Amino acid sequence: MFKRLSLPDAPAQKTVIVYFDGRQVTAQDGDTIAAALLSAGVEACRTTPVSGSPRGPYCMMGVCFECLVEVDDIPNVQGCQVLVKDGMQIRSQHGARRLG
Amino acid sequence: MTTHDLVILGSGPAGMAAAATAVAYGITALVVDEQPAPGGQIYRSIESTPLKERRILGDDYWHGKALVDGLDDPRIDYRPGTTLWQLTRRLEVGLLQGGHASMVQARHVILAHGAMERPFPIPGWTLPGVMTAGSGQILLKSAGLAPSAPVVLAGCGPLLLLLAVQYLRAGIPIAALLDTTPAGQYWDALPLLPGALRNSRTLLKGLGLLAELRRAGVRHVRHVTALEAEGEDRLERVRWQCGNDPEWHCLTTPLLLLHQGVVPNTQVTRALDCAHDWDERQLAWQPRRDPWLATDVEGVAVAGDAGGIVGAKASAMQGQLAGLGAAIALGRVSEDKIHGEVKRLRRDLARETAIRPFLDVLYRPAVHWRLPEDETLVCRCEEVTAGEVRRMAEQGCRGPNQTKSFTRCGMGPCQGRMCGLTVSELLADANGQSVAETGYYRLRPPFKPITLGQLATAAEDTSG
Amino acid sequence: MKTYDFAVVGGGLVGSAIAYGLAKAGHRVAVLDEGDVAYRASRGNFGLVWVQGKGLEMPSYSQWSMSSASLWPSLSEELWDLTDVATQHQAPGGVHLCYSQREMDLRQADLTSLAKATGGQFDFAMLDHQQLREMIPEIGESVAGASWSRWDGHANPLYLLRGLHAGFLRCGGTFLPGSKVHRVHQRGDSFVIEREGERVQAERVVLAAGLGNRLLAPQVGLHAPLVPNRGEILVTERMRPLLNLPTTYLRQTGEGSILMGDSHEDVGFDEGTETPVLSHIAQRAVRALPALANTRIVRTWGALRVMTPDGYPLYQASLSHPGAFVACCHSGVTLAAAHAKRLAPWIAGDSLPSEIAPFTAERFDVQTVIPA
Ligand SMILES: Cc1cc2nc3c(=O)[nH]c(=O)nc-3n(C[C@H](O)[C@H](O)[C@H](O)COP(=O)(O)OP(=O)(O)OC[C@H]3O[C@@H](n4cnc5c(N)ncnc54)[C@H](O)[C@@H]3O)c2cc1C
Numbered sequence A: 001m002f003k004r005l006s007l008p009d010a011p012a013q014k015t016v017i018v019y020f021d022g023r024q025v026t027a028q029d030g031d032t033i034a035a036a037l038l039s040a041g042v043e044a045c046r047t048t049p050v051s052g053s054p055r056g057p058y059c060m061m062g063v064c065f066e067c068l069v070e071v072d073d074i075p076n077v078q079g080c081q082v083l084v085k086d087g088m089q090i091r092s093q094h095g096a097r098r099l100g
Numbered sequence B: 001m002t003t004h005d006l007v008i009l010g011s012g013p014a015g016m017a018a019a020a021t022a023v024a025y026g027i028t029a030l031v032v033d034e035q036p037a038p039g040g041q042i043y044r045s046i047e048s049t050p051l052k053e054r055r056i057l058g059d060d061y062w063h064g065k066a067l068v069d070g071l072d073d074p075r076i077d078y079r080p081g082t083t084l085w086q087l088t089r090r091l092e093v094g095l096l097q098g099g100h101a102s103m104v105q106a107r108h109v110i111l112a113h114g115a116m117e118r119p120f121p122i123p124g125w126t127l128p129g130v131m132t133a134g135s136g137q138i139l140l141k142s143a144g145l146a147p148s149a150p151v152v153l154a155g156c157g158p159l160l161l162l163l164a165v166q167y168l169r170a171g172i173p174i175a176a177l178l179d180t181t182p183a184g185q186y187w188d189a190l191p192l193l194p195g196a197l198r199n200s201r202t203l204l205k206g207l208g209l210l211a212e213l214r215r216a217g218v219r220h221v222r223h224v225t226a227l228e229a230e231g232e233d234r235l236e237r238v239r240w241q242c243g244n245d246p247e248w249h250c251l252t253t254p255l256l257l258l259h260q261g262v263v264p265n266t267q268v269t270r271a272l273d274c275a276h277d278w279d280e281r282q283l284a285w286q287p288r289r290d291p292w293l294a295t296d297v298e299g300v301a302v303a304g305d306a307g308g309i310v311g312a313k314a315s316a317m318q319g320q321l322a323g324l325g326a327a328i329a330l331g332r333v334s335e336d337k338i339h340g341e342v343k344r345l346r347r348d349l350a351r352e353t354a355i356r357p358f359l360d361v362l363y364r365p366a367v368h369w370r371l372p373e374d375e376t377l378v379c380r381c382e383e384v385t386a387g388e389v390r391r392m393a394e395q396g397c398r399g400p401n402q403t404k405s406f407t408r409c410g411m412g413p414c415q416g417r418m419c420g421l422t423v424s425e426l427l428a429d430a431n432g433q434s435v436a437e438t439g440y441y442r443l444r445p446p447f448k449p450i451t452l453g454q455l456a457t458a459a460e461d462t463s464g
Numbered sequence C: 001m002k003t004y005d006f007a008v009v010g011g012g013l014v015g016s017a018i019a020y021g022l023a024k025a026g027h028r029v030a031v032l033d034e035g036d037v038a039y040r041a042s043r044g045n046f047g048l049v050w051v052q053g054k055g056l057e058m059p060s061y062s063q064w065s066m067s068s069a070s071l072w073p074s075l076s077e078e079l080w081d082l083t084d085v086a087t088q089h090q091a092p093g094g095v096h097l098c099y100s101q102r103e104m105d106l107r108q109a110d111l112t113s114l115a116k117a118t119g120g121q122f123d124f125a126m127l128d129h130q131q132l133r134e135m136i137p138e139i140g141e142s143v144a145g146a147s148w149s150r151w152d153g154h155a156n157p158l159y160l161l162r163g164l165h166a167g168f169l170r171c172g173g174t175f176l177p178g179s180k181v182h183r184v185h186q187r188g189d190s191f192v193i194e195r196e197g198e199r200v201q202a203e204r205v206v207l208a209a210g211l212g213n214r215l216l217a218p219q220v221g222l223h224a225p226l227v228p229n230r231g232e233i234l235v236t237e238r239m240r241p242l243l244n245l246p247t248t249y250l251r252q253t254g255e256g257s258i259l260m261g262d263s264h265e266d267v268g269f270d271e272g273t274e275t276p277v278l279s280h281i282a283q284r285a286v287r288a289l290p291a292l293a294n295t296r297i298v299r300t301w302g303a304l305r306v307m308t309p310d311g312y313p314l315y316q317a318s319l320s321h322p323g324a325f326v327a328c329c330h331s332g333v334t335l336a337a338a339h340a341k342r343l344a345p346w347i348a349g350d351s352l353p354s355e356i357a358p359f360t361a362e363r364f365d366v367q368t369v370i371p372a
């Protein structure tokens, strides 16, 4: 859905490696989790607890709570508000959360 | 509990200007913001954006640099990555930083937490691949991310046009710009044009954007009257109708960015039980404020778009005004002494906001974009449709609170942010009463979810 | 002016249950309720259908609660058939957690005397930590044990209210929301109920306006010395099932969120929440179920309980104004079934259920009763 622009004069960013459902994702330092997933072609990050329908980030500004993912075993983290860190284990969520 | 003279929520134009103004009167200010870096929505990532070529994001963006630099002042305690989860009428402030909750006491509070995009409930708006124009812009500014295939933009309002132009400048193809501005509205707005000319700079910039789109040959579809996002588990197609033409048009696209204006985010002022008024021109709630931007809660002022949409420049001016108000309230300066400065500031503010009535009327979302059809989801979290809300009105629900308790509408993690406006308007319409009479959700902290463990220790940690 | 058989003032749980019972029996009933924002215990409560520990000083309250608990399944089924609204009522039994042996001993003594006072009708069991753990695997180490009673259960109070409303409408009832009733008076054989811009006439009137009864009751020769008592409640994000039976201050709802609460604060008409109180509730919940520590609170609220001086219900027919009744209580969820199925028939002319004979206002303070 999203690609990173190749910008000649952009300062070189450090790469950060995170994992989404076990798959390796290359992100850039300063990316939010949601941005990193979108750039890696992830569309839905969860299914809803009500009907099980798939959802992905919508507002990117902390309002809609659609971007919820499990991060290092903690469920329901707002992906658009948290920055990626090397080695982060991110998981998609299905329905209601379990105990972390 | 540690006491702070001034706590400012938000480091956008209003919050940064408020801080800079207040510290000039010897006040130390605590500025908290959930984002990892200053700038708010408009100047987001200004220090780190990979888009260094100034032309792409435009001068209005880079204008924020001076304000951001102003935060670098020893009297300003700026805390990024910090969420306000609680604020009481006694000005106890609950903060959440790095997973740690604490409480501090404020003497004065300036809320400058800004706006959010107006909900745009169309069929299929919950499909992955449907996002907001604001989110497209955030991804562009903060991560240099842009649509990987031709994108469809839909809706109305200056932000939508701006994003289209920013994409063009960055070489990103736009499949179509579906304009939902109702046909007659150009005429409705016309009488307001003379007033708007007092801020001709902004007006010209708007016209410039339109011209740029035209020159680039973007497919600009006007008078869109129906819009649907379709797809199995993700967005595949966008369908629309124009004017009274019954024919449906269709485009295949993986990404639809929606926008129909911005509205104040009233989550905090509502939870404080500030008085709010329904603004029929902006079609939004606004906390009631006096000329110093103070609310009816002692010691709490609201500056910038959080109090009513005024735009970035006027928000900064309101920030200054609120900063001066804080200096007076905290006894650092007398009103007489700054009389001249305040007069000038108010005059500038009036000139800057002179364009608002024109914009508000021109880009007023038509009623069918605010009151969706029965099958359309209104509450994304609890998956409640417009029809269910209407049924509650039939059963005697006069307002959103009874409706919420009967349907769970507004009870999900977004705490009603995404459905609140729609639900109030739907109920007003169904009950034949005004939105003001219908009211809004009653809200309580936490403003953002906080874990039990954090809450359990919050009352103990008062050191911040 | 149209005359109803009954006007019920107050559309909370108490008023709605009575109105539903009356309408179901074929009476023409109108419910008058306030607008969208009002003091509504019915919207802020915890949702327990609870018996254990109730009525320690007044066994008839325990009996009345057990009667209601027994009638609950049929009420729930009836509402489902009539309206498709599921109250989510479940009666798996409930536990009251104790944190020390001393607490266990005191609890056991209290419940033993309650069992005796009700002639053995109320029964319970004490569980030690191990037995409790078999029921609730996530239970915290610091919980010493619990008392358990088969009488207890829970329901979704919001859906109960919605079901009662919808059922009432299905039975031909008239719902009149919008504003406060400020005056009730007798005219000839009937009552006139007045509110802004409107008058409603009914042969009989039931005051079930929660805390609003304080001002209305004296107008028809009744007395309702009620005080607000604030309870604060926290609710978490939706979770997979982890708590399969309710406890006195922690329960998992049908949607999966965990509700926790039960503070008792004397704060007048203040529905706010206080950080220290919320914090305390959170601490206690984490102590009971340590695994909850990293679950998120998504909402909190304060609501005002409708309290009589001794905490027991008030049901009374006016002697001076025959046909006027007052009904209020704190446990509107628990007692909903009794209100619909036993109190409503009494109001309509049947004999008084024996358990509730003691619940008149005379027990509070004889001097302050408005003379007939
Ligand atoms: C924190 C808390 C936890 C609780 N937990 C439980 C529980 O676990 N189990 C249980 O059984 N019960 C519980 N309850 C109690 C239960 O919610 C109440 O017993 C019940 O809601 C009381 O119903 P009511 O109709 O008397 O009052 P309310 O629900 O307050 O309703 C009164 C209604 O009357 C209307 N009204 C008032 N004045 C007027 C007027 N002048 N004219 C017109 N309308 C008027 C109001 O708007 C309102 O709709 C709890 C209560 C609280 C506060």
Ligand code: FES
Residues within 6 Å of the ligand: A034, A056, A057, A058, A059, A060, A061, A062, A063, A064, A065, A066, A067, A068, A078, A079, A080, A081
């Ligand atoms: S995308 Fe809306 S909250 Fe994260």
